[in-house]
Amino acid sequence: MKSIILKTGSDYLLPLLIMFSIFILLRGHYLPGGGFVGGLIASIAFVLHFFANSLENTKNIIRIHPGLLIPVGLVFALFSAIIPLFLDQAVMTAQWMHEPLPVIGMVGTALLFDIGVYLVVLGVTLTIIFTISETM
Amino acid sequence: MKDNLIILPVLFQLFSAVVLLFMWNSTPRQKITSVLLSLVSLAISAYIFANVYQTGIISTQAGSWKAPFGITFVADLFSSTMVLISSVAGLAVSVFSTATIGKNRLRFGYFPVLHFLIMGLNGAFLTGDIFNLYVWFEIIIIASFVLITIGGEKDQLEGAMKYVTMNLLASSIFLTAIAMLYGLTGSLNMADLSLRVAEVQNRGLVNVTAMLFFVGFGIKSAIFPLYFWLPASYHTPPFAVSAIFGGLLTKVGVYAMLRIFTLVFEMDAFLSNLILVIAILTMLTGGLGALIQNNIRRMLAYLIICHIGFMIAGLGMSTTLSFSGALYYLIHDIVVKTNIFLVAGLIFAICGTENLKMAGGLYASHPKLSLLMAIPLFSLAGIPPLSGFWPKLTLIKASFVQEDYVVFTFILLASFVTLFVLARLWAEVFWKKREHISNDDFFCFNDYLPKEKAAMVFPVIFLAAISLFLGLGAEFINNIAWQIASELSDPSKYIDIVLGN
Amino acid sequence: MAIMIGVLYAAGIYMILRRSMVKLIIGLTFLGNGANLLIFLLGRITKGKPPIIPSDASLLSDVYADPVPQALILTAIVISFGLQAFAIILVKKAYEVVKTDDMDQMNNTDRDDHEG
Numbered sequence: 001m002k003s004i005i006l007k008t009g010s011d012y013l014l015p016l017l018i019m020f021s022i023f024i025l026l027r028g029h030y031l032p033g034g035g036f037v038g039g040l041i042a043s044i045a046f047v048l049h050f051f052a053n054s055l056e057n058t059k060n061i062i063r064i065h066p067g068l069l070i071p072v073g074l075v076f077a078l079f080s081a082i083i084p085l086f087l088d089q090a091v092m093t094a095q096w097m098h099e100p101l102p103v104i105g106m107v108g109t110a111l112l113f114d115i116g117v118y119l120v121v122l123g124v125t126l127t128i129i130f131t132i133s134e135t136m
Numbered sequence: 137m138k139d140n141l142i143i144l145p146v147l148f149q150l151f152s153a154v155v156l157l158f159m160w161n162s163t164p165r166q167k168i169t170s171v172l173l174s175l176v177s178l179a180i181s182a183y184i185f186a187n188v189y190q191t192g193i194i195s196t197q198a199g200s201w202k203a204p205f206g207i208t209f210v211a212d213l214f215s216s217t218m219v220l221i222s223s224v225a226g227l228a229v230s231v232f233s234t235a236t237i238g239k240n241r242l243r244f245g246y247f248p249v250l251h252f253l254i255m256g257l258n259g260a261f262l263t264g265d266i267f268n269l270y271v272w273f274e275i276i277i278i279a280s281f282v283l284i285t286i287g288g289e290k291d292q293l294e295g296a297m298k299y300v301t302m303n304l305l306a307s308s309i310f311l312t313a314i315a316m317l318y319g320l321t322g323s324l325n326m327a328d329l330s331l332r333v334a335e336v337q338n339r340g341l342v343n344v345t346a347m348l349f350f351v352g353f354g355i356k357s358a359i360f361p362l363y364f365w366l367p368a369s370y371h372t373p374p375f376a377v378s379a380i381f382g383g384l385l386t387k388v389g390v391y392a393m394l395r396i397f398t399l400v401f402e403m404d405a406f407l408s409n410l411i412l413v414i415a416i417l418t419m420l421t422g423g424l425g426a427l428i429q430n431n432i433r434r435m436l437a438y439l440i441i442c443h444i445g446f447m448i449a450g451l452g453m454s455t456t457l458s459f460s461g462a463l464y465y466l467i468h469d470i471v472v473k474t475n476i477f478l479v480a481g482l483i484f485a486i487c488g489t490e491n492l493k494m495a496g497g498l499y500a501s502h503p504k505l506s507l508l509m510a511i512p513l514f515s516l517a518g519i520p521p522l523s524g525f526w527p528k529l530t531l532i533k534a535s536f537v538q539e540d541y542v543v544f545t546f547i548l549l550a551s552f553v554t555l556f557v558l559a560r561l562w563a564e565v566f567w568k569k570r571e572h573i574s575n576d577d578f579f580c581f582n583d584y585l586p587k588e589k590a591a592m593v594f595p596v597i598f599l600a601a602i603s604l605f606l607g608l609g610a611e612f613i614n615n616i617a618w619q620i621a622s623e624l625s626d627p628s629k630y631i632d633i634v635l636g637n
Numbered sequence: 638m639a640i641m642i643g644v645l646y647a648a649g650i651y652m653i654l655r656r657s658m659v660k661l662i663i664g665l666t667f668l669g670n671g672a673n674l675l676i677f678l679l680g681r682i683t684k685g686k687p688p689i690i691p692s693d694a695s696l697l698s699d700v701y702a703d704p705v706p707q708a709l710i711l712t713a714i715v716i717s718f719g720l721q722a723f724a725i726i727l728v729k730k731a732y733e734v735v736k737t738d739d740m741d742q743m744n745n746t747d748r749d750d751h752e753g
Contacts, residue, residue, distance in 0.1 A: 036715060071157035078150055085140055128722050132729075267709055274716045281723055285730070293731040297658065300724055304665045305653070307720075311672040311713060318706070319679025 003052070010052035014061075017045035025118050026111075035114035039121025047129055055133060066126035073119030080113035139196040142184055142211040142262060145219050148177050149255030156248040163242040167234040170247040174227040177254075181216070181223040188216040189616075193623075193633045195264065208264035208325055208634055214463070214620045218261040218391060221467055224602060225383045225474040226254045228595035232478050233376040235591035236485070241287045241374065249286070253279035253380065260388055264634055266317065266400075267324045269392065270310055273356070277303045280385060283377045284369065295369035302365040306355035313348035317400075320345065327634035329400045330627060346401045350393070350411075357389025359448060360417040363441045367425065370440075371433035371490070375481030378433055382440055383474030387466060390447050394462065398624040403454040411452035416546045419445030423553035432480045432490045432565075435557060436473075439516070442550055443469055446531060449543055453534055459621035461530030464613060468515070468523040468606050475512040475599035482509065482592060483565055492561065496568035505593070506566050511600040513562060515607060517555045523607035526614065638678050645671035657738050658728045665724065669717040673710045680706025 021041035028034030050058040152173040159165050188194060188211050195210040211219075230250065237246055256275035263269050281303075285296045318324060320341060321332040336342055351362070358366040366386070370378055397403060397411075422442030429435035443465070450462025480490070486502060487495040499506045515522035528551055535544040606613055623630065645667050652664025680703050732738060 067160070071154045074150065074154045074157070078147065078154065081147060124719070128726070132726065267712070271712060271716065274720070278719060278723065281720075281727070285727060288730060288734070290734045293727070293734050296727060297731055300727060301653075301661060301665070304720060304724065305668070308649075308665070308668040308672050311669070312675060314709075315672060315676040315679050318676065318709070319681075322703075324705070324709075 006052045010049045014045050014049050017048070018042055021045065021118075025114060028114055035117030036121055038114075039118040040125065042118070042122050043125035043129070046126060050129075050133070055130065059130070062126070066123045066130065069119045069123030070127075073116045073121075073123060075116070076119065077113050077116030080109040080116065083109055083112075139194055141187065142194050142196060142216075143198070143209050145177060145181050145184065145223070145258040146255055146262065148173075148180055149251050149258060152177070153248045153251040153255065156251060157245065160245065163239060166242065166247045170230045170251070171227070171234065173251070174223070174230045178220075178223040178227050181219045181258075184211060185216045185220045188213055193630060195634050205325075207268050208327070209262050210264035210327075210630070210634055211262055212620075212623055212630055213616065214391075214395075214623065215261045217467060217616065217620065219258050221470045222254060222257045222261070222384055224599070225380065225470055226250075228474060228478065228599050229376050229380045229383075231591055231598075232379065232481065232595045235588035236376055236481060237374055238287070244286050246283070246286060249279050249282045250380070253283065257384055257388060261391065264326050265324055266326055266329065266396075267314055270307070270314060273310065273388070273392075274307060276385065276388065277307065280381065284373050284381075287374070289372075292372045295372035298365045299369040302355055302362075306352050309348055309355070310352035313345055313352055316341065316345040316348065325634065326395070326399050327627075327631040330631055333400055334402070342401070343406075346397075346407060349396055349401075353389045353393045353396070354414075355389075357386045357393065357444055357448075358418075358441050359444060360414045360421060363418070363422070366441060367429075367434050367437040370437040371431055375433075375477060375484065379474045379477035379481070382436065382477045383470050386440060386444060387470055390444060390451075390466060393448070394451055394459075394466075394624065397451060398454075398459070399627050399630065408452050408454055411448055412540070412543055415445045415449035415452050416543065417445075418442070418448060419546055419550035423550050423557070426557045427553065427560075430492045432483060432492060432495075432561065433477070435492075435561065436476060436480060439554060439557065440473060442554060443473075445550060446528070446547065449547065450531055450534070453538055453540065453543065454625075455534055455538065456618070456621045456625045457537060458531060458534035459624050460614070460617040461527050461534050463620050464527035464530060464617040467613065467617070468527055468603065471599055471603050471606065472512050472516050472523065475596060475603065476516055478592075478596050478599070479509045479512055482596060485592065487565070492564040495565045497566075499566040508593070508596060508600060509566075510562075512596075512603060513558050515603045517558045518551055519555075521607050521610070523603045523610075523613075525607065526610045527617075530614070530617075638674070642671050642674050642678065645674065658731065659738065662721070662724050662728055666717070666721055669713070669721075673713050673717075676706050676709050676713070680709075 021038040024033040024041060025035055025038035026033075028038070046058055046062065049061065152170070155173070156166055156169060159169065193210060193212040195208055198207045198209060230247075233246065233250070253276060256272050256279055260269055260272035260276065263272060281296065281300055284299055285292060314324070317329065317333075320336050320338070321329055323329050323332055333342060355362045355365075370381055373381075397407070401407070419442050422438050422440070422445060426435050426438035426442060429438060446465050447462045447469070450458045450465065452458075482505065483495060483498065484490055486498060486505075489495050511522070515524045518524035518528045520526075528547065532544060532547055535541070535547060649664045649667030649671060652660045652667060655661070655664070
C-alpha cells in the first residue's frame, strides 16, 4: 500500500501516538486507561507506520527485537509483586511513595506493574504481527 | 512473612522463565540453567510441603485484600503435595529435555515455556479463588499450546488443532459456569462459596452449574464421552512434552474436580451416581482402547484415560476412604505416567520406532535398562508391592465397604486390562525377537554422547526411585492421603483459615 | 441482552460444528464473547452508580454497580485475545502444512497404522 498522504501522516503520527499511549499508561490508576490499553495504542502506532512504509523501515525504528520487550516487562511486573515481600507484607500489596512526583503523579508498585504490562503487550503484539507479515 | 512462602513456587517459576527468556540465543546455557532452576524449585516446594505437613494449612491474601474480596492463595496438604509432585516431574522432564529436544525447538523458547507451564500448574494448585483458577488454567493451556505445536510438523499441527479446539471449548464452558456461580452467590472465593452455595434456594440452577463445571473439567481431564482429543494429540509432540502432558495436565482437571466437588458443591445421590457411571465408562473405554493400539504412546494415552476413571470413581463414591484411594492414585499416577512416557522415549531412542510390531529384542540388547523400565511398567499395572497396588487396594476396599459391587467389579476388570496391555507391551518390546528394519539415517541410542545418555536415563531412574518409595513407603503415603482425604471431607478447617485472617 | 447471549452461544456452537477450520475459530470467539456478556448480565447491571465512595462518607450507602464482573470480563478479554491470536496463527500454519480447510481431512493422527 503506497499512499503519500498516509506515509507523511504516519511519520508525524508515530511519536504522537506513542506519547498518547504513555499518557494513557500514566493516567491509568484512577481514570480509564492503563498498561494494557497503552500497550495496544503503542503497538497500533508501530503497525500504522509499518503499513505506510515497510517492515524493514519499522524494524529499523524499533532497533531491538520486540520479543525482547516481553522478558523486560515481566521483570517489571515481577518486581512489583516481590517488593512488598521485603517489607514483610503479603505479595502484591501496593506500596506508594508519600510525595507525588511532578508530571507523573503518585508513584507506586501498581505503576511498576502497569509499565510491565505495557511492555509485554507491546512486545507480544508486535512479535505476532511481524511474524505473520513476514510469512505473507 | 512465612505465609508469603506459599506463593514462592509460582513466582520462582516466573523468575526462571524470565531468566531463560533472556538467554534466548544460547541453548546450551538454557539447558543448564533450566535444570538448576528446577532443582531449586524442587527444594522450595519440598520445604513448603514440610511446613504444611507440620503446621497445617497456610494461606495468604494477594495484595492484602481481605478474604472474600481479594485473591487468596491457600496451601493445604493437598495443594502442597501436588506442587511437590509437579516439581519432581518438572525436574525429570527438564533433564530429559536437555538430551532429546532438538535445536529447532529449543531456539523457539522451549524451556521458558516449560517453566511457564509449571508456573501455571503451581498456581492452579495453590489458588483459593475460582476465577483465579480459571486464569491459571488459561496460562496452562496457552503454554501447552505452544509446547504441542513447537516444531510445527504436520502431525503435530493436526493433533494440536484438536487439542486447541477442545481446550478452548472447555474454558468457555468453565467461564460460563463461573458466571452462573457468581450470579447465584456473588462471590468467587472458594471457601466463601462453600458457605454461600449451601444457602442458595434455587437448587436446580446450582445443579446445572455443577454440571457445567463437571463438563468443563471433564474435557480437560478426558473423562468418558469427552476424551477423544487426547489419544489424537498426545502422541504427536516430542516425548518430553508428552511426558509432562500425560503426567500433569489431565491431573490438573482431576485436582480441580476433587477440589470443587468437595469444597463448593455437595455431593448428592444424583451427582454421585452420575460420576460413578461416567467413571466406569471411562475405565472401560480407556482400557479397551488401549488393547488395540500399536503405537506405544497412543496406547499409553488410552491408559491415561482408563486411570482417570479410577480417580473419578474415588471421587464418585465420596467417602473419606475412597478419597484417600483416589488421592494416593493421583500422586502415584503423576510420577508413573511421566516416567512411562519417558520410558517410551527411551524405547524410541533404542528401537527407532514407536510401533509395537516393529520394536523388539530390548531385553536381549539392554538387560539393565529393561529392568529399570520394568519398574514404572509394573507399578502402573499395580503389582504389589509397587506403588500402583496400594491405591487400587484402597479403592476396592472403599467400594466393598459401600457394597457398591458394580464399581468393585469394574475396578478389578480395568486393572486386569491394564495388566494385560502392559504385558503385551513387555512381550512385544522386550522379549520378542527384533525383526530387521532398514533405516540407515536413524540416529541410534548408541550414537548419543555419554552425557546425553545420562540425561535420558537419569530422570527415569529418579522417577522410578520415587515410585519405588511410593510403593514401599506405602504407610507414610497412605497416612498423607488419609489426612488429605479427611481435610477434603470436612472442609470447615480450610474455610476457617481462609476467611479467618 | 439475554436473547443476544443466547444467539451468540447458538451461533458459536453452530459454527464449531461446521467442518471449516476458520468457522471453528469464529465459533469459539462467539462462545467466548457470549460467556463474557453472561458474566456482565449475571453480575446484575446497575446503571450510572459507580462504586466510588464520596470523600465525605466512609461507606457506600446507595445501590452501586458491582465492580467485580467488570474486572472478570477484562481479564477474560485479555486472555481470549491471546488465545485467539494463537489459534488464528495455528489455523494458518495448519492450512499451509495440511493444505486443507476441511476438518474431515485432518484425521491422520487418529489412524492406527499411523507412525507418530
